[in-house]
Amino acid sequence: MFPASPPVVFDYGAWIARYPEFSGVSSDLAQAYFAEAGLYCANSITNPAFSLGILPTLLNMLTAHIAWLNAPRDANGNPASTGTPAAPTVGRISSATEGSVTVQIDNQYEPGTPQWFQQTRYGAAYWAATASFRTARYVANPTVVGAPVYPYAPRRGW
Numbered sequence: 001m002f003p004a005s006p007p008v009v010f011d012y013g014a015w016i017a018r019y020p021e022f023s024g025v026s027s028d029l030a031q032a033y034f035a036e037a038g039l040y041c042a043n044s045i046t047n048p049a050f051s052l053g054i055l056p057t058l059l060n061m062l063t064a065h066i067a068w069l070n071a072p073r074d075a076n077g078n079p080a081s082t083g084t085p086a087a088p089t090v091g092r093i094s095s096a097t098e099g100s101v102t103v104q105i106d107n108q109y110e111p112g113t114p115q116w117f118q119q120t121r122y123g124a125a126y127w128a129a130t131a132s133f134r135t136a137r138y139v140a141n142p143t144v145v146g147a148p149v150y151p152y153a154p155r156r157g158w
Helices: 012-018 027-040 048-052 055-070 121-129
Strands: 092-097 102-106
Touching: 012 027, 012 055, 027 055, 048 055, 055 121
Parallel strands: none
Antiparallel strands: 092 102
């Protein structure tokens, strides 16, 4: 039996309307980024964001984040389907020198961590929008008040 199709289908037109800076990225490449976004945010009806109606927005934010990190750049530095590969350096610039150009990057985090999302404005927006989903809510088992009712007297000396 095949799994059910994901509830949110990628809409390239709507994604470009919201994020026009990615208009140079082909629909096929954007679709691949959308599929990758599903690794970080479940494209499923069991995702609480689905029942709230915000799952498409969250997945589009993540698609933009992944596209910004990975898409090649055109001559103007904008994301595109072809061009100069995306910068291989990922992380926070911890030190920079101008003479003879020296840059040190601090990257001690894994994908899916808060710092990974903070690399782009799209990831930062996603992280902020999903804050309520990362908060656990403790629900205690109900407390039974009163003596238990036994249909018979308990035996002694088993």
